[in-house]
Amino acid sequence: MVGQKIQRQTGVALWRQIADRIRTSISHGDFDETGMVPPETTLALQFGVNRHTIRSALGALAQEGIVRAVQGRGTLIERKERLSFPISKRTRFSQGIGDQVRETRSVLLASSEEPANAELSGQLKVDVGTKLVRLETLGQADHRPVSRATSWFPADRFGDIAEIYRTTGSITKAFRELGVPDYVRVVTEITATHADESDLSDLQLSPGAIVLVAQALNADLDDVPVQYSISRFAADRVRFTVEN
Amino acid sequence: MVGQKIQRQTGVALWRQIADRIRTSISHGDFDETGMVPPETTLALQFGVNRHTIRSALGALAQEGIVRAVQGRGTLIERKERLSFPISKRTRFSQGIGDQVRETRSVLLASSEEPANAELSGQLKVDVGTKLVRLETLGQADHRPVSRATSWFPADRFGDIAEIYRTTGSITKAFRELGVPDYVRVVTEITATHADESDLSDLQLSPGAIVLVAQALNADLDDVPVQYSISRFAADRVRFTVEN
DNA sequence: GAAAATTTGTCCGTATGTATT
DNA sequence: AAATACATACGGACAAATTTT
Numbered sequence: 439m440v441g442q443k444i445q446r447q448t449g450v451a452l453w454r455q456i457a458d459r460i461r462t463s464i465s466h467g468d469f470d471e472t473g474m475v476p477p478e479t480t481l482a483l484q485f486g487v488n489r490h491t492i493r494s495a496l497g498a499l500a501q502e503g504i505v506r507a508v509q510g511r512g513t514l515i516e517r518k519e520r521l522s523f524p525i526s527k528r529t530r531f532s533q534g535i536g537d538q539v540r541e542t543r544s545v546l547l548a549s550s551e552e553p554a555n556a557e558l559s560g561q562l563k564v565d566v567g568t569k570l571v572r573l574e575t576l577g578q579a580d581h582r583p584v585s586r587a588t589s590w591f592p593a594d595r596f597g598d599i600a601e602i603y604r605t606t607g608s609i610t611k612a613f614r615e616l617g618v619p620d621y622v623r624v625v626t627e628i629t630a631t632h633a634d635e636s637d638l639s640d641l642q643l644s645p646g647a648i649v650l651v652a653q654a655l656n657a658d659l660d661d662v663p664v665q666y667s668i669s670r671f672a673a674d675r676v677r678f679t680v681e682n
Numbered sequence: 683m684v685g686q687k688i689q690r691q692t693g694v695a696l697w698r699q700i701a702d703r704i705r706t707s708i709s710h711g712d713f714d715e716t717g718m719v720p721p722e723t724t725l726a727l728q729f730g731v732n733r734h735t736i737r738s739a740l741g742a743l744a745q746e747g748i749v750r751a752v753q754g755r756g757t758l759i760e761r762k763e764r765l766s767f768p769i770s771k772r773t774r775f776s777q778g779i780g781d782q783v784r785e786t787r788s789v790l791l792a793s794s795e796e797p798a799n800a801e802l803s804g805q806l807k808v809d810v811g812t813k814l815v816r817l818e819t820l821g822q823a824d825h826r827p828v829s830r831a832t833s834w835f836p837a838d839r840f841g842d843i844a845e846i847y848r849t850t851g852s853i854t855k856a857f858r859e860l861g862v863p864d865y866v867r868v869v870t871e872i873t874a875t876h877a878d879e880s881d882l883s884d885l886q887l888s889p890g891a892i893v894l895v896a897q898a899l900n901a902d903l904d905d906v907p908v909q910y911s912i913s914r915f916a917a918d919r920v921r922f923t924v925e926n
Numbered sequence: 927g928a929a930a931a932t933t934t935g936t937c938c939g940t941a942t943g944t945a946t947t
Numbered sequence: 948a949a950a951t952a953c954a955t956a957c958g959g960a961c962a963a964a965t966t967t968t
Binding site for chain 2: 448449450451453454455457458459462498520525526527622624625626627628630648649650673674679681682
């Protein structure tokens with residue numbers, strides 16, 4: 439918690455910087471002994487700001503459901519979560535975090551058909567204009583959203599994948615039904631950026647939050663690309679682990 | 683460039699959000715045809731803000747050395763960088779990005795000895811209190827800082843690593859001189875957070891920027907841990923790629 | 927070369943958000 | 948709760964430099 443100073447006049451309000459730092463500390467387990475955030479006056483002293491500013495920060499965290507202020511007692515930590523997502527040859531959403539949460543679920547938000555543009559054709563190794571199925575999905579762990587993904591599949595092989603996914607809630611099962619018994623992760627690209635508007639609503643984030651973006655390519659056992667996806671994770675809820 | 687809307691009253695100033703988006707577009711190659719950013723009036727219309735707000739955003743990017751405004755002509759793109767860092771069994775700083783830049787260099791910022799705490803002892807598989815060498819290093823590509831790392835090594839095997847690293851500028855070479863001909867990446871954990879004060883100065887970032895944090899464990903060929911490191915990368919300058 | 931159009935630079939003022947006291 | 952100071956964002960107007968016509 440200590441260490442870095444708060445920056446003024448940077449385009450990022452003090453209350454937001456402090457909220458981000460406290461959120462990180464909570465997910466880091468810094469306050470696990472008491473289960474509470476330090477008193478507002480203590481935080482104000484630590485961060486070198488006025489207590490009002492601390493209250494703005496804690497108010498934002500309360501809005502996110504991370505803390506709950508109780509008059510006379512203090513500010514209780516309601517939730518601290520940072521799921522670990524393994525990235526490997528056999529990366530799958532539900533299996534990877536299955537042992538960290540009670541229930542994982544995938545929800546189909548939307549689906550459509552669209553022609554491959556330059557980027558998609560390059561990734562999936564199809565001609566530009568080839569028909570693709572696009573799925574918009576939401577990954578949940580214990581009823582809380584953790585990832586929002588857009589996936590593309592060649593329509594000739596996987597034209598019905600939306601319907602199968604809707605009923606099974608699993609890409610792996612949908613692939614199996616469509617004649618792909620197994621698939622492997624070819625490459626994953628990881629970047630980070632600020633949350634955009636749809637991240638905010640889909641992942642239930644507060645504005646200014648950070649999202650980890652994973653662009654992944656999956657191929658069948660003959661090395662033919664079957665899925666290209668762009669997944670966005672709430673950075674303060676997940677961590678990627680690459681094991682070699 | 684299009685897509686997400688700009689968020690108001692979120693604690694993150696509009697000019698900062700816009701600067702982040704333009705920076706991403708530049709590194710994405712969106713303006714490669716002209717080598718210039720669109721005119722301020724065009725951007726103002728696109729983002730739905732006043733031209734002055736666009737000027738604040740472009741001013742921040744000019745401060746970073748990414749663009750340069752020329753009266754009467756437009757705003758020229760000076761530099762577009764997003765280095766790709768491969769993460770694999772044989773991950774090394776200089777080799778991985780060697781083909782993307784002309785020159786890579788590592789600089790030793792500081793070194794010290796310290797006893798292993800609970801976390802470090804768990805990672806390096808040594809007893810708590812075991813003497814470790816800590817190195818603070820800065821990775822540069824073409825004279826621009828890209829990563830800032832803190833590394834720990836067991837002092838019994840690598841007591842002199844600081845001195846050797848200072849002269850060679852390479853962990854790989856230092857290991858070799860100290861009897862470790864080769865080493866492999868065991869695991870890498872990736873998270874993202876806001877830049878802290880030392881990130882800002884070491885990586886020459888503007889406040890509010892995002893850093894990708896990679897916690898890595900390296901082991902020798904007998905699977906004995908030799909290095910645990912926490913590296914911080916400017917998120918808008920790098921991308922991690924995991925190839926399976 | 928001259929005029930027009932385009933684009934960045936600077937100035938004024940006003941309203942709102944942020945942070946402190 | 949209120950007063951104060953500063954940062955942020957907007958709107959308009961004009962100047963200066965460059966490109967286009």
